[in-house]
Amino acid sequence: MQLKVKLLGLHAGRPVAIMHPKTAQMLDVHVDERIEVKKIKDNSKSIIAVVDLAPRLINQEEIVVSSEVAETLKIKKGEIVDASIAHRPESIYLIHRKLDCERLKKDEIKDIITDIVKNALTEAEIAYFISSVYNCGMTMQEVAWLIESIVETGQKLNLKKKIIADKHSIGGVAGNRTTPIVVPICAAAGLTIPKTSSRAITSAAGTADVIETIAKVDFSVRELERIIKKTNACLIWGGSLGLAPADDKIIQVERLLKLDPKPQLLASIMAKKIAVGATHVLIDIPCGKTAKVTKKEAIKLKKNFLDLSRYFKIKLECVLTNGSQPIGNGIGPVLEMRDVLAVLKQSPSRPVDLEKKSLFLSARLLELAGKAGKGQGIKLARQILQSGNAFEKFKEIIYAQKGNFNNLKLAEFCCSIKAKKRCAIKEIDNKKINALARRAGCPADEEAGLYLHKHVNDVAEKGDIILEIYAESRDKLKEAIAFYKNTNPILFG
Amino acid sequence: MQLKVKLLGLHAGRPVAIMHPKTAQMLDVHVDERIEVKKIKDNSKSIIAVVDLAPRLINQEEIVVSSEVAETLKIKKGEIVDASIAHRPESIYLIHRKLDCERLKKDEIKDIITDIVKNALTEAEIAYFISSVYNCGMTMQEVAWLIESIVETGQKLNLKKKIIADKHSIGGVAGNRTTPIVVPICAAAGLTIPKTSSRAITSAAGTADVIETIAKVDFSVRELERIIKKTNACLIWGGSLGLAPADDKIIQVERLLKLDPKPQLLASIMAKKIAVGATHVLIDIPCGKTAKVTKKEAIKLKKNFLDLSRYFKIKLECVLTNGSQPIGNGIGPVLEMRDVLAVLKQSPSRPVDLEKKSLFLSARLLELAGKAGKGQGIKLARQILQSGNAFEKFKEIIYAQKGNFNNLKLAEFCCSIKAKKRCAIKEIDNKKINALARRAGCPADEEAGLYLHKHVNDVAEKGDIILEIYAESRDKLKEAIAFYKNTNPILFG
Secondary structure: OOOEEOOOOOOOOEEEEEEEEHHHHHHHHOOOOOOEEEOOOOOOOEEEEEEOOOOOOOOOEEEEEEEHHHHHHOOOOOOOOEEEEEEOOHHHHHHHHOOOOOOOOOOHHEEEEEEEEHOOOOHHHHHHHHHHHHHOOOOOHHHHHHHHHHHHOOOOOOOOOOEEEEEEEEEOEEOOOOOHHHHHHHHHHOOOOEEOOOOOOOOOOOOHHHHHOOOOOOOOOOHHHHHHHHHHHHEEEOOOOOOOHHHHHHHHHHHOOOOOOOHHHHHHHHHHHOOOOOEEEEEEEEEOOOEEHHHHHHHHHHHHHHHHHHHHHOEEEEEEEEEEEEEOOOOOOOHHHHHHHHHOOOOOOOOOOHHHHHHHHHHHHHHHHOOOOOOOHHHHHHHHHHHHHHHHHHHHHHHHOOOOOOOOOOOOOOEEEEEOOOOOEEEHHHHHHHHHHOOOOOOOOOOOOEOOOOOOOOOOOOOOEEEEEEEEOHHHHHHHHHHHHHHEEEEOO | OOOEEOOOOOOOOEEEEEOOOHHHHHOOOOOOOOOEEOOOOOOEEEEEEEEEEEOOOOOOOEEEOHHHHHHHOOOOOOOOOEEEOOOOHHHHHHHHHHHHOOOOOHHHHHHHHHHHHHOOOOOOOHHHHHHHHHOOOOOOHHHHHHHHHHHHHOOOOOOOOOOOOEEOOOOOOOEEOOHHHHHHHHHHOOEEEEEEEEEOOOOOOOOHHHOOOOOOOOOHHHHHHHHHHHHHHEEEEEOHHHHHHHHHHHHHHHHHHOOOOOHHHHHHHHHHHHOOOOEEEEEEEEOOOOOOHHHHHHHHHHHHHHHHHHOOOOOEEEEEOOOOEEOOOOOOOOHHHHHHHHHHHHOOOHHHHHHHHOOOOOOOHHHOOOOOOOHHHHHHHHHHHHOHHHHHHHHHHHHHHOOOOOOOOOOEEEEEOOOOOOOOEEOOHHOOOHHHHHOOOOOOOOOOOEOOOOOOOOOEOOOEEEEEEEEEOHHHHHHHHHHHHOOOEEEEE
């Protein structure tokens, strides 16, 4: 049925089409069912949208589409589109079979992923898929097919380079902002390293949030290719690129319950590396108490990554690092960027733990990608950092991303937590520290967060500052202090 | 924040609130997040709604709410409501724990069910809950708490009778429309039997769809109490009563994948029986090839029902019946109603299998509820049916439900499937027969469906009609014939 598009600038978080009840009746669709909206001009372009009804907003010949539909199809106001009933996708039967722990074949996984990207599956149906993977797991062959499907249904970078390096951390450690240090070191050494990062999901900041305090992180694939051509590298947000749209959608549904089933974690990371064309990849797996994984799990994960890298013919190395406490002093977008700059500028007050880990990771990647001989990576990395070459490269990247170094002030309201007596720091809980920074306003309030004056095994004299909390309002500061007192993220010996 | 309501008659299938982006920013909510909408006049009334944004539809002081919000809160156009951010409910952590197969406590199950009713959980979150129950199961104690929670969060019938009878079939057999025969027989014998039924989910017709061909099935609790007072019984749709709103919502999400985990099946049935105040309940569990359950599963299910009936102090009997083929000749709303009327009117062409099963079920319920001595039920049931008392009672109920017996014509387009040679009917597949009737247009096209001229073990001579297919359009008839040829729902010996 041909209908005239009315745009109301409606953002619904998912593709929605509002129709007149009579029009819906003629199409034989009901509220909350789905229609396929097709461009008349370009018949290959279509999207599936959820139906809402409204008798008084439009007439029978009109249709309101949400911005999610309009942007995907590039529909203009007044344009004529074709609307037809979208039948229940076959992939729901496949999801049902996976819920019963059956193994799926390559085509079947591809069908599910294609339907996710086409919006043919509802969020509830995707939740069933995630549950099935959470409950039944997947074989490494299934994971490999999942990765292929995610890559095939997304955009790809085409950098036309023989060696493309990349790094990834599975996360879980507060602070730990090594990427903005490792990337310029490796790029200064001549490696091409197109680093895409995520925003915070449950943590105080993601790398994209941190970079965004001083530069743009939101680029199209074409713009990105220009930035990399100019600087050998980038530090951008992966979300806007559409490299792995299925994965983005799955993460959105996983987030509801903070689920992260292992097959999905593996697929999510590998798919993004393959989509940028990476040939040499370093994976950081922090492990330990209050980290994301235990050492035992980390060893298994490492084996999985290596298996997958052989399947995809990628040179990959996994390093298991100490994730038992936060790394760096700042927690929160601006506070972490200040740490990064202190290391890059080699300021005397720089956090040495962050520098040490960044040098270690840079060294591993430089050796893996053949820029340094065996055992020589650390020397090269340190030389690039100490000479100022890393900072120069960082500035190049930031300027290419339309950034500057002007605005790095901290939030107005601050409270210092001090030692009541002489004591040693016994433990700092990553999860509680992240939660504390979020209470203070992170990541939305980018100037909010924490500054850790002490790390584990440090000794504090009576009156020494252990921790500062920064917040943009008195209320948030108060809430954060109350949370600190309730949860004790820092244990004293 | 106080906002003025604008109504656009928007039906979204879930509670939705459309706000101006600036208003959302002030509330610190984003698209697809949730707000709590409260009535100013009656502060106890609130509902949680999903946020859509639209800059051009409303100004910053206004809010559009969907009919799902307006009806629940009884909001009028121009009314002022209070909108505030709805925080992530604690019950998602409980669902996560259930996904890890932990046992939940009474309060924890109540929290999940309460949040489902309040709309605080998204459909995806409910899908996670259903998956967890599908995967991990529940102890009988958990099921009992689930039932209590579903009942406590819904409406209850209060009939003030000592004995209240009820029956239920777990379904899965095509046709099998015993309820409209059993209910008038038992009511004519003096039993109070407030029967609520469902509409078809995956079958060709539910009892509510069948009754709706001649009467209204959609009543409020107050109206229902009046109908029962007058006739001792009813034959209505349970959906509009709000007896078990949590269950209605759960079924809506289960339906996406046609899931029906056993704990949920038990809870769904028992909760509705308890909500109508049933004291004596008969459960029909059809089993066999192509039925919903095997004999082995039926025996387990029977034990579960008996355990639960003891917990809730209800007299309950389970009968395992032969569900290996369709029962009755008609499949589809009108076609099944014609079968029911043929039995009630004792017409010579009535389907004997349907009559026999209905008499058997009536006998069991009459004996269970003390209206007949042991072994005497069948005689009483047959006498009520043959004397015309059952049909009189049925007419009373139908008239009380504003019905009449005028319109029972069949769909215009018909095709007969005939025997190509002399043969015996070996098997009739319930699932395929249901699917075939749905292809022909059931249940939406109430005059469409199938008429089975033969049952299993019948012999057909060459040229005998095996099956008629009725449809409202030539296209649907063609599609149904193609489906028949592809799937072979009837096997010949």
